[in-house]
Amino acid sequence: MKKSLYSRKKFLIYSFLFGLSFGYGLFLTSLYWINISLLYDIERYMLFLIPGIFLIPFILGIFYGIMTIIFSIYYPQNITRIFLVAIIWTLIEYIRIKITFFPWAQIGHSIIEIDQILQITSVFGEVSLNTISVIIFAFPILYITERNKNYKSKSLLFFVIFLFTIFIYGERKLSLDSDNRENTEIILIQPNINQKEKWDPKLFQSNKNKLINPTNKILNLPRKDTTSNRYFIWPETAIATLIDENPLLTYEVTKNFSKNDYLMLGSLRRENENIFNSFFIIDYNNIIIGKYDKNILVPFGEYIPFDKLFRKLSFLNISSVAGNFTPGSKSIEILNTLKNNPIVYICYEIVFSNKIQDGNSEKSFLLNITNDAWFGNSSGPYQHFNMSKIRPVELGMPLVRVANNGISGIINPFGKEILKSKLNTEFHKSILLPSRIEQTFYSKYGNIPFFCILLFSFMLIYYFNNQMSRNTASTKPNVK
Known part of the structure; x- marks a missing residue:
């Protein structure tokens, strides 16, 4: 009896290790790009380099170990x-x-x-x-x-x-898919600002020009339809300043706006002692008419999970490495300021499914602003872009994606790439917004069915x- 129990226990351990090994190898090879982001400031992020290489794949691999244990306990010997x-x-992935x-x-x-x-x-x-x-x-x-x-x-x-x-x-x-378009012009501005140079005060003017010059270039072109709205979209944390506290910067653009022109961009924002990763809509009067604060923050990048625990481990000094951002509202904020209103996702918020709420039927498109410059010429930006293709199909709305260094683009409600930029290039393009389709079954009922x-x-x-x-x-x- 004891031998039987010992053999069973040994079998379960082997099953777990088999699944863990599979998961570890999967995540080690598919998520290698995480460590590239740490190399931009190796002295500051050295503490995370080893965990990034070994610990993250190990933790994620545990879920596959649990899965193989379940299979070893109950696995029918038929089809x-x-x-x-x-x-x-499916359930293990969902729980993970x-x-x-x-x-x-x-x-x-x-x-x-x-x-x-x-x-x-x-x-x-x-x-x-x-x-x-x-x-x-x-x-x-x-x-x-x-x-x-x-x-x-x-x-x-x-x-x-x-x-x-x-x-x-x-x-x-x-x-x-009839390729219907709205009477709204989308202008994507991809500045391709190097992550190491982005926050250098000496390069502020040069970085600013990478955003303002292509914007003004399109503003100076003759318009086919003066009644249409135009949305000039810059990426996440587009420029190293607080936009709501530096109106002169955006005025360099909005001074040339007509009544139907709007600037949409990402910027840091502070409120008392809180710092937010935010999105703004600015009209032709250079007035902020809409904003959204990022809700799903990047762990160890924008906030510290288990903050109280790590504060006790003061010798690790993690608080000086990770950002200390404050999350916004728990749901994606609906902006009701425009004819064609966006549902806004900042950075990796776009890869989360089931971001559904009342009022989606009134919105025209999904808007994802992101940086992605952290990951260099790796598979990370490509994975991020491909994962974002799911959202427009789920919700029946086109996706407009604007990245600092790529990949920017527009994906229609059927997952078709209407426009796509190359990685690590400067890019700007004007295109009419694809129309949304009727509300999908998933957008009404979510994952429950x-x-x-x-x-x-x-x-x-x-x-x-x-x-x-x-x-x-x-x-x-x-x-x-």
């Missing part, structure tokens, strides 16, 4: 295990994101570029991509190893119907396998 794996994997606030490197992100499959997020959201991915990737090996020919043929039929249904829905939805489906599926799997066990037991001959 239903493919659905169990998909359900458990809720706990760590870091939704990178989900298995579902591997199929973002398949337009037909991406359309399913308008119904069930980003979380459904994880389930679909696991089924697609796991089916071949599980099909090959299945010994029961009856189950084999039925599972193959189900798999074909499953994929066929998703692709038919995707094709039908994509056929509705899909998780109900997962729960129902799990109950069916459990019931089916219980029945199988009983039938097997009843057919065994009694040996006396």
Whole structure:
């Protein structure tokens, strides 16, 4: 008995280590770009370099260790295990994101570029991509190893119907893409300011000109329609100053504005002792008519998790390394100041699903301003851009994305890239805003319907396998 318990415990440990190793390797290779950001100020961020390389992948890998433990405890020896794996994997990914606030490197992100499959997020959201991915990737090996020919043929039929249904829905939805545009002109300004030079006072004028010159260049061009709104959009923390305390800077632009012109930009903001990472809308009178304070802050970059604990560990001096920003309101602020109003996401807020609230049906587009200059010529900015493609499909609204050094662009409600800049280049472009489509199922109901489906599926799997066990037991001959 003791030997049996010992063997079982040893098996669970091996299962955990197997999953942990898989997760560690996955995150070590896919998130290497995090450490590139630390190299911009190596003396200041040296403390985080080793944890960034080893500790972050290890912590994230723990969730895969837990997943393989679950599989070692309950893993049906028939074709239903493919659905169990998909359900458990989806739930573990969801829990990982809720706990760590870091939704990178989900298995579902591997199929973002398949337009037909991406359309399913308008119904069930980003979380459904994880389930679909696991089924697609796991089916071949599980099909090959299945010994029961009856189950084999039925599972193959189900798999074909499953994929066929998703692709038919995707094709039908994509056929509705009529490329309609609003009477609103979007001007994207990508200054490509080097992160090391951004906060250098000696380079302030040069950096400012990278924003103001292309803006004024477009302002001096003849307008085809003087009645249309024009939104000049600068990136996150566009310039090293407090915009609301330095109106002369924005006046260099707004003095040339007509009545329908607006400047939208990111800037730091202070209120008493609090510092915010903010977004502003400024009109032709150089008056701030709308603002939003970033709510989801970057851990150890913009705030310190478990602040009280780290304060006790004063020898680490972490408070002097990480930013001390204050989060804004808990929901994405709705700005009701314009004809075509944006829902604003600053930096990596755009990668979080389920940012839904009453009033989305009245908004025209999603706006993501970001920096991304921290990550150099790595896969980080590309991952960030690709992940953001999910939001417009989920919510049925076009996404306007403006980055400091790239990648900027416009993505329509079907996930199609209407405009896309290159990384690490200066870029400015004027384009009409794509129209939104009708409110999606997901934007109305969120993740609840899909998780109900997962729960129902799990109950069916459990019931089916219980029945199988009983039938097997009843057919065994009694040996006396």
